[in-house]
Amino acid sequence: xxxxxxxDDGVVVIIxxxxxxxxxxxxxxxxxxxxxxxxxxxxxxxxxxxxxxxEAFAQLTWLDPRTHSGTWTVREDYPxxxxxxxxTVGGTTVHWTGATPRIQPWEMKxxxxxxxxxxxxxxxxxxxxxxxxRYWELAERRMVVTRRHGNPGLPASNHFKVxxxxxxxxxxxxxxxxxxxxxxxxxxxxxxxxxQGFCVQGCKTGAKWSTLYTEIPRAEATGNLDLRTQSMATxxxxxxxxxxxxxxxxxxxxxxxxxxxRIVCVACNSVETxxxxxxxxxxxxxxxxxxxxxxxxxxYCFHVGGFVWGIFDKPICAWRGTTLAGIVEDExxxxxxxxxxxxxxxxxxxxxxxxLPLAGLPYNWGRDFASIMENYRNMAGIFINGEDIPRATNxxxxxxxxxxxxxxxxxxxxxxxxxxxxxxxxxxxxQSKALFEAVGAKRVVHTRQTPATHNMCTARMSKDPRDGVTxxxxxxxxxxxxxxxxxxxxxxxxxxxPTLTIVALALRxxxxxxxxxxxxxx
Amino acid sequence: xxxxxxxxxxxxxKGSTGVLTGVLxxxxxxxxxxxxxxxxxxxxxxTSAEGATLMAVTRTIAPHDGLEDAAYAIVVQSxxxxxxxxxxxxxxxxxxVATLGPSFATAPESERVAALxxxxxxxxxxxxxxxxxxxLYGTEMAYRYxxxxxxxxxxxxxxxxxxxxxxxxxxxxLADSGPMPVPAP
Numbered sequence: 001x002x003x004x005x006x007x008d009d010g011v012v013v014i015i016x017x018x019x020x021x022x023x024x025x026x027x028x029x030x031x032x033x034x035x036x037x038x039x040x041x042x043x044x045x046x047x048x049x050x051x052x053x054x055e056a057f058a059q060l061t062w063l064d065p066r067t068h069s070g071t072w073t074v075r076e077d078y079p080x081x082x083x084x085x086x087x088t089v090g091g092t093t094v095h096w097t098g099a100t101p102r103i104q105p106w107e108m109k110x111x112x113x114x115x116x117x118x119x120x121x122x123x124x125x126x127x128x129x130x131x132x133x134r135y136w137e138l139a140e141r142r143m144v145v146t147r148r149h150g151n152p153g154l155p156a157s158n159h160f161k162v163x164x165x166x167x168x169x170x171x172x173x174x175x176x177x178x179x180x181x182x183x184x185x186x187x188x189x190x191x192x193x194x195x196q197g198f199c200v201q202g203c204k205t206g207a208k209w210s211t212l213y214t215e216i217p218r219a220e221a222t223g224n225l226d227l228r229t230q231s232m233a234t235x236x237x238x239x240x241x242x243x244x245x246x247x248x249x250x251x252x253x254x255x256x257x258x259x260x261x262r263i264v265c266v267a268c269n270s271v272e273t274x275x276x277x278x279x280x281x282x283x284x285x286x287x288x289x290x291x292x293x294x295x296x297x298x299x300y301c302f303h304v305g306g307f308v309w310g311i312f313d314k315p316i317c318a319w320r321g322t323t324l325a326g327i328v329e330d331e332x333x334x335x336x337x338x339x340x341x342x343x344x345x346x347x348x349x350x351x352x353x354x355x356l357p358l359a360g361l362p363y364n365w366g367r368d369f370a371s372i373m374e375n376y377r378n379m380a381g382i383f384i385n386g387e388d389i390p391r392a393t394n395x396x397x398x399x400x401x402x403x404x405x406x407x408x409x410x411x412x413x414x415x416x417x418x419x420x421x422x423x424x425x426x427x428x429x430x431q432s433k434a435l436f437e438a439v440g441a442k443r444v445v446h447t448r449q450t451p452a453t454h455n456m457c458t459a460r461m462s463k464d465p466r467d468g469v470t471x472x473x474x475x476x477x478x479x480x481x482x483x484x485x486x487x488x489x490x491x492x493x494x495x496x497x498p499t500l501t502i503v504a505l506a507l508r509x510x511x512x513x514x515x516x517x518x519x520x521x522x
Numbered sequence: 523x524x525x526x527x528x529x530x531x532x533x534x535x536k537g538s539t540g541v542l543t544g545v546l547x548x549x550x551x552x553x554x555x556x557x558x559x560x561x562x563x564x565x566x567x568x569t570s571a572e573g574a575t576l577m578a579v580t581r582t583i584a585p586h587d588g589l590e591d592a593a594y595a596i597v598v599q600s601x602x603x604x605x606x607x608x609x610x611x612x613x614x615x616x617x618x619v620a621t622l623g624p625s626f627a628t629a630p631e632s633e634r635v636a637a638l639x640x641x642x643x644x645x646x647x648x649x650x651x652x653x654x655x656x657x658l659y660g661t662e663m664a665y666r667y668x669x670x671x672x673x674x675x676x677x678x679x680x681x682x683x684x685x686x687x688x689x690x691x692x693x694x695x696l697a698d699s700g701p702m703p704v705p706a707p
Contacts, residue, residue: 051672051673051675051676052660052673053660054656054660146700147700152700152701153698153699153700154699154700155686155699155700155701155702155703156686156693156694156698156699156700157685157686158684158685158686158687158688160694160699161686161688161691161692161693161694162688162691164694164698164699165691165692165694175698176697176698176699177698177699177700183703184700184701184703185703186703192703192704193679193681193703194674194675194678194679194680194681195679195680195681195685196673196674196675196679196680197674197679197680198673198674198675204675205675205679314690315669315688316688317669317671317684319670319671319672320671320674320680320683320684320685321680321685321686352670352672353659353660353664353665353668353670353672354656354659354660356659357584357655357656357659358652358655358656365583365584365651365654365655366582366583366585366635367585367635369584370584370585370586373584373586373659373668374586374668376668376669376670377668377669377670439691
């Protein structure tokens with residue numbers, strides 16, 4: 001592994017080592033570009049992943065506080081965890097479930113397709129679908145996605161059998177074990193999935209793609225990567241010409257360091273990406289970096305989500321098997337006759353016993369709650385994943401009254417959900433209930449909105465600088481050598497789990513950065 | 523994973539302020555491995571009476587009649603341990619217990635539920651609710667009681683240990699799922 005000097009102003013500094021930052025690190029270093037990768041978390045390994053869920057949660061989760069406001073129900077049900085992101089080398093690719101559906105063509109043109117929606121800030125992507133499709137395909141090959149490019153699907157678990165038969169009985173046609181970046185056979189030097197069910201605790205076989213044990217070690221092998229763990233970026237600095245010059249961070253001993261840079265790429269997961277840009281306010285940029293049009297942190301999106309649990313009178317043992325290996329694609333369409341714009345996926349979802357009460361049944365207690373838990377062996381689960389409608393007022397700001405363990409103002413998340421979300425969620429809950437009842441569920445219960453593991457759109461790509469923060473390559477409109485390299489740049493959230501698209505955009509951005517560097521434009 | 527009640531209590535720990543005790547049910551899986559069916563959990567901040575009230579609170583929040591007291595004692599002991607480091611939590615717990623009064627621990631369930639409904643929005647109740655839900659179901663006793671098998675990596679996963687043994691529904695066509703990665707051993 002390389003070690004670059006703090007005063008080396010020829011390096012690219014990437015902040016965050018997840019799907020975006022980890023992939024970009026590999027793509028740049030293999031092209032001979034020197035990269036300093038700053039990661040706030042520690043480096044775990046297949047061997048160090050805990051198999052005790054509460055301990056795994058503490059090991060991988062971003063636990064620094066965030067505050068919140070607005071009318072969303074997450075405030076009541078998950079007051080201490082309004083957004084669920086990771087703080088570890090590999091970021092959310094350690095914690096994720098591996099689901100990789102693609103965005104649909106019309107989901108990249110929501111303003112055109114859905115028209116004017118009151119209280120919404122819809123915008124068409126500045127990239128054509130066919131252009132992005134090339135990169136999804138590259139990303140799928142890179143991540144070895146099942147059911148794509150000749151890779152077999154994952155086998156059906158007990159849990160999937162319930163989901164599949166219910167879905168078919170209520171008339172769904174496109175139901176399968178999902179597109180998963182989880183090996184259905186040995187590939188890429190990694191093992192096949194042994195259906196152990198501990199996907200979100202960190203996959204101990206490495207069957208699930210994660211930058212922790214794919215992109216990052218490969219980047220290290222080029223000799224061009226300097227990975228600094230437990231290094232928390234606190235501000236991005238700029239020179240008199242407005243171009244960024246480096247990143248200030250606290251190292252693993254809590255000492256402040258200043259790494260010079262030719263280019264800075266921010267990939268901290270939407271909430272923290274917006275926060276870092278805002279924390280980097282200066283005399284020249286009093287509202288934070290890349291924020292001349294007051295767009296940083298706005299249009300914050302998650303996915304219309306929530307769990308639905310079917311309780312049966314026979315055992316299912318949903319914990320046995322890949323956590324999210326099941327999908328219904330039929331509702332992923334724009335059909336206003338259903339009473340809302342956009343679409344959603346229904347995805348199979350299991351929770352381990354310790355996590356079910358707090359994550360999956362968050363506001364309950366007493367006999368009724370206990371009676372659901374008593375049926376743990378006989379439960380099947382669905383996770384709703386639908387398109388959130390962006391609103392300019394749903395945004396990330398700095399809360400100057402609350403400081404984190406680094407002494408920095410924390411992120412404040414404000415959300416008032418668009419009414420479209422409520423209509424979509426109700427429809428998805430109703431369909432999920434019908435699905436479970438079609439195969440004999442005696443009772444069906446659901447959560448309200450769950451804390452977002454998919455955080456997006458806080459520095460969105462836009463053709464017009466007034467509508468967003470970056471151009472179609474994630475390059476900020478304001479500062480040529482400042483890039484955003486995570487889900488923040490998604491113009492709208494679509495109904496697809498975001499990791500595949502984040503990886504695709506990182507692959508595309510790396511090509512652009514190389515060209516711009518060669519041309520001496522940055 | 524700290525889920526064992528010290529079932530063989532050799533000495534009353536120095537600095538203890540209270541103790542919870544009980545007897546494991548005959549036939550309890552834990553009784554088979556424990557040296558004695560008598561268990562005890564020392565408290566470092568709460569008195570025995572306060573501990574007993576919190577035991578009743580946890581059982582009212584998550585009433586599983588067949589789940590042993592020892593599992594609920596782990597919740598109380600863990601709460602007590604949190605309060606060692608956190609003075610405001612200590613105050614919250616002691617005031618909450620005082621509000622419920624001395625008869626709460628032995629009151630019938632309907633009365634306990636009514637008393638908790640009245641304080642449902644208080645930080646004391648919410649703290650105990652989150653603590654109960656977050657601790658109880660991670661205990662080894664809960665794993666056994668609910669039939670949860672937990673981690674399987676050390677046993678080769680569930681691939682050949684029942685991940686597809688459900689027989690009350692039709693099989694899924696191969697086109698919508700996928701082949702087993704390796705033949706059965």
